[in-house]
Amino acid sequence: xxxxxxxxxxxxxxxxxxxxxxxxxxxxxxxxxxxxxxxxxxxxxxxxxxxxxxxxxxxxxxxxxxxxxxxxxxxxxxxxxxxxxxxxxxxxxxxxxxxxxxxxxxxxxxxxxxxxxxxxxxxxxxxxxxxxxxxxxxxxxxxxxxxxxxxxxxxxxxxxxxxxxxxxxxxxxxxxxxxxxxxxxxxxxxxxxxxxxxxxxxxxxxxxxxxxxxxxxxxxxxxxxxxxxxxxxxxxxxxxxxxxxxxxxxxxxxxxxxxxxxxxxxxxxxxxxxxxxxxxxxxxxxxxxxxxxxxxxxxxxxxxxxxxxxxxxxxxxxxxxxxxxxxxxxxxxxxxxxxxxxxxxxxxxxxxxxxxxxxxxxxxxxxxxxxxxxxxxxxxxxxxxxxxxxxxxxxxxxxxxxxxxxxxxxxxxxxxxxxxxxxxxxxxxxxxxxxxxxxxxxxxxxxxxxxxxxxxxxxx
Amino acid sequence: xxxxxxxxxxxxxxxxxxxxxxxxxxxxxxxxxxxxxxxxxxxxxxxxxxxxxxxxxxxxxxxxxxxxxxxxxxxxxxxxxxxxxxxxxxxxxxxxxxxxxxxxxxxxxxxxxxxxxxxxxxxxxxxxxxxxxxxxxxxxxxxxxxxxxxxxxxxxxxxxxxxxxxxxxxxxxxxxxxxxxxxxxxxxxxxxxxxxxxxxxxxxxxxxxxxxxxxxxxxxxxxxxxxxxxxxxxxxxxxxxxxxxxxxxxxxxxxxxxxxxxxxxxxxxxxxxxxxxxxxxxxxxxxxxxxxxxxxxxxxxxxxxxxxxxxxxxxxxxxxxxxxxxxxxxxxxxxxxxxxxxxxxxxxxxxxxxxxxxxxxxxxxxxxxxxxxxxxxxxxxxxxxxxxxxxxxxxxxxxxxxxxxxxxxxxxxxxxxxxxxxxxxxxxxxxxxxxxxxxxxxxxxxxxxxxxxxxxxxxxxxxxxxxxxx
Numbered sequence: 001x002x003x004x005x006x007x008x009x010x011x012x013x014x015x016x017x018x019x020x021x022x023x024x025x026x027x028x029x030x031x032x033x034x035x036x037x038x039x040x041x042x043x044x045x046x047x048x049x050x051x052x053x054x055x056x057x058x059x060x061x062x063x064x065x066x067x068x069x070x071x072x073x074x075x076x077x078x079x080x081x082x083x084x085x086x087x088x089x090x091x092x093x094x095x096x097x098x099x100x101x102x103x104x105x106x107x108x109x110x111x112x113x114x115x116x117x118x119x120x121x122x123x124x125x126x127x128x129x130x131x132x133x134x135x136x137x138x139x140x141x142x143x144x145x146x147x148x149x150x151x152x153x154x155x156x157x158x159x160x161x162x163x164x165x166x167x168x169x170x171x172x173x174x175x176x177x178x179x180x181x182x183x184x185x186x187x188x189x190x191x192x193x194x195x196x197x198x199x200x201x202x203x204x205x206x207x208x209x210x211x212x213x214x215x216x217x218x219x220x221x222x223x224x225x226x227x228x229x230x231x232x233x234x235x236x237x238x239x240x241x242x243x244x245x246x247x248x249x250x251x252x253x254x255x256x257x258x259x260x261x262x263x264x265x266x267x268x269x270x271x272x273x274x275x276x277x278x279x280x281x282x283x284x285x286x287x288x289x290x291x292x293x294x295x296x297x298x299x300x301x302x303x304x305x306x307x308x309x310x311x312x313x314x315x316x317x318x319x320x321x322x323x324x325x326x327x328x329x330x331x332x333x334x335x336x337x338x339x340x341x342x343x344x345x346x347x348x349x350x351x352x353x354x355x356x357x358x359x360x361x362x363x364x365x366x367x368x369x370x371x372x373x374x375x376x377x378x379x380x381x382x383x384x385x386x387x388x389x390x391x392x393x394x395x396x397x398x399x400x401x402x403x404x405x406x407x408x409x410x411x412x413x414x415x416x417x418x419x420x421x422x423x424x425x426x427x428x429x430x431x432x433x434x435x436x437x438x439x440x441x442x443x444x445x446x447x448x449x450x451x452x453x454x455x456x457x458x459x460x
Numbered sequence: 461x462x463x464x465x466x467x468x469x470x471x472x473x474x475x476x477x478x479x480x481x482x483x484x485x486x487x488x489x490x491x492x493x494x495x496x497x498x499x500x501x502x503x504x505x506x507x508x509x510x511x512x513x514x515x516x517x518x519x520x521x522x523x524x525x526x527x528x529x530x531x532x533x534x535x536x537x538x539x540x541x542x543x544x545x546x547x548x549x550x551x552x553x554x555x556x557x558x559x560x561x562x563x564x565x566x567x568x569x570x571x572x573x574x575x576x577x578x579x580x581x582x583x584x585x586x587x588x589x590x591x592x593x594x595x596x597x598x599x600x601x602x603x604x605x606x607x608x609x610x611x612x613x614x615x616x617x618x619x620x621x622x623x624x625x626x627x628x629x630x631x632x633x634x635x636x637x638x639x640x641x642x643x644x645x646x647x648x649x650x651x652x653x654x655x656x657x658x659x660x661x662x663x664x665x666x667x668x669x670x671x672x673x674x675x676x677x678x679x680x681x682x683x684x685x686x687x688x689x690x691x692x693x694x695x696x697x698x699x700x701x702x703x704x705x706x707x708x709x710x711x712x713x714x715x716x717x718x719x720x721x722x723x724x725x726x727x728x729x730x731x732x733x734x735x736x737x738x739x740x741x742x743x744x745x746x747x748x749x750x751x752x753x754x755x756x757x758x759x760x761x762x763x764x765x766x767x768x769x770x771x772x773x774x775x776x777x778x779x780x781x782x783x784x785x786x787x788x789x790x791x792x793x794x795x796x797x798x799x800x801x802x803x804x805x806x807x808x809x810x811x812x813x814x815x816x817x818x819x820x821x822x823x824x825x826x827x828x829x830x831x832x833x834x835x836x837x838x839x840x841x842x843x844x845x846x847x848x849x850x851x852x853x854x855x856x857x858x859x860x861x862x863x864x865x866x867x868x869x870x871x872x873x874x875x876x877x878x879x880x881x882x883x884x885x886x887x888x889x890x891x892x893x894x895x896x897x898x899x900x901x902x903x904x905x906x907x908x909x910x911x912x913x914x915x916x917x918x919x920x921x922x923x924x925x926x927x928x929x930x
Contacts, residue, residue, distance in 0.1 A: 454694030
């Protein structure tokens, strides 16, 4: 297994090489060039149908090359370092093929970065293939002993180590070495002719201790979710309340947050363009981002453009505090600099988006929320479609339950429909308890009122 | 003179000439170009290169996988050693060892895709000009249209696959796609209309049915029409599905459940071979070839195990006939591989995937189907879809046209539909003569993307629509 020291040496070698390539480009008259490099060494053991499937060891490097000439941008990615200079020329050629200069298209000047602790814990150096095998043994053992009716359709345990690095002709130069252990499982419970819904869970950690703790939780959570969808029955439709579990809340809020990006606002695809400082959701909802929490998997000290990240309020008691900007969108919006929210990696040009969201807890106890007095659907997973522009959503609920009269009844063939922007103003409860998703985001359970719930025409 | 295909095949064969066990090498070069524009400006123009060699070995009945981005003998052979070591180490935990794979219908030779030159000889400037002309200069055809986005992309691929047991093939193909997305706004309500096309083939093939301006007009009309639309009445309804929606249905509802790896995990299709699972009007196939006419977006001449692709009849007149197989599951089921193993990039392991999935045409006409429908909806404009292990599927549509007494009387908001796969197939009572591939710009996700297509005739069945309760 590769060590921190070896990754560090590889990073220094890459920095020197990239620096040389950028210097050559500047000499050749290419004044604005940015290179984003991602390097990873992964060892993974995959599972299929409750058995070992494939063992993979891989080493990968990818370069994203951005050239701006005459305020036009070209972008090329390559996985071959030998073709890096060729890629710069290719990106310049793409930039030249456009004849629509935009003054806001430029590379940002460097700003100071404050490192985040715990992105690579050195005891990861000793994590070996035998440890991955042991993790798989544990997955099999928990399944067989506690959830024998659950089939793991696919899954894996892996360790990933590497770095990300960005350098540009304007003087941006920053890097991070990262490493983590992770596992995931996807499957369903089968009990005779009764086949439950697919479900999944995952665990990750910066070292063995964190990973093992999260793996224990995730395995039980996965098993319980799969088993919970057995014996599901159809119900009649109604208009009523839904409770979203933390995983579902996180996915549900994705469209809301994409409407708060500089890109969506500039393109007039967002309802929020003129809503900064205004109430857009129920006052029970507060969201902030914090990319600087030590050891969290979504933590990072710099964004896709090498600009510093920071903790900040996004929505407080339903009021919008902040939109997400990269350098270009900030300039377009008349701002001096980005909000450190350039998103993406080596395979794409910088987009805009949040970094490591945290949703504030509410005042309701989860056990009270889960004993509603009204007819309520507890949504464990949403399999459907949603549209950030209109806010319309519609889809099936999976592994979900009808909560009625103190009973918790697994349901199937239930569709929920509505408009996200309207529903977000009908939040009735936010739980005090929160779940840490992917060792990255704390998210509570949230209850919404007056949602259209379609069932079957008759009780089955 | 040797072609690039010959050179690559010889290089791979040289890398494994001294191997005794099973080794599969897959060279994969992928070039993806994309251009997007909106509100009078180029938003993005980019080019992605990914080239490398994937290595798969079978040691002690266990798969080992590795890859390298360095195309030389030393790196490939080092990756073979790495894959063997990984397989050896993990085999201690493998309960059911994979036996030696029986021979398959291996491809040998070179297969050059259609339309490659036609697409690549168009300059970047020409493609940018097309996208810009469709995205407009900021002035729109209606005051209610707020934004128009246009995107063009193409993926060019070269693959060479060589195995120690007989596959020895090179192929290339190109897949261009074109998309339009319009946003309409009125009194605080915003709606989106989208049109997209994609083919395996050339420029002429891409625009054979609709010119770019027609697609733009359709997208704008959908967005503005939807501004006044309401949710339909929720519940089980009689529906006529357009070919694109039939494509979504057969892909999500049936296709995934008959992928043999899902079958082995206990999918809803397990144990149903030979059983009547659909109306006798339904014959459902998945093919690597573009049946009926050229251009289907999921076409591949050879799969990523080097096996020639074929037309697989999954359901014949309502009876389940076959699953989709790779070499490993084919051995397990005692059948031949259907050529369904596919990998997105050289860094991906081949998985069982669909290619072009469809229902064969029937005898009715669309007009006859509408005339015969007292109360129901005509669904068109595919969005996304998902399948579940228990056979319950979900897909979303852009538009639902209300049908009353044999007439289309209005438009309601597109919503999601769901049902149990085989129940919905059993309810099919009319199938049209018309046939269309109509999901050519679609991608399927199963841990890694795959380019697929799907389609068919119009069909009439019953589905549950999400909607209001009153």
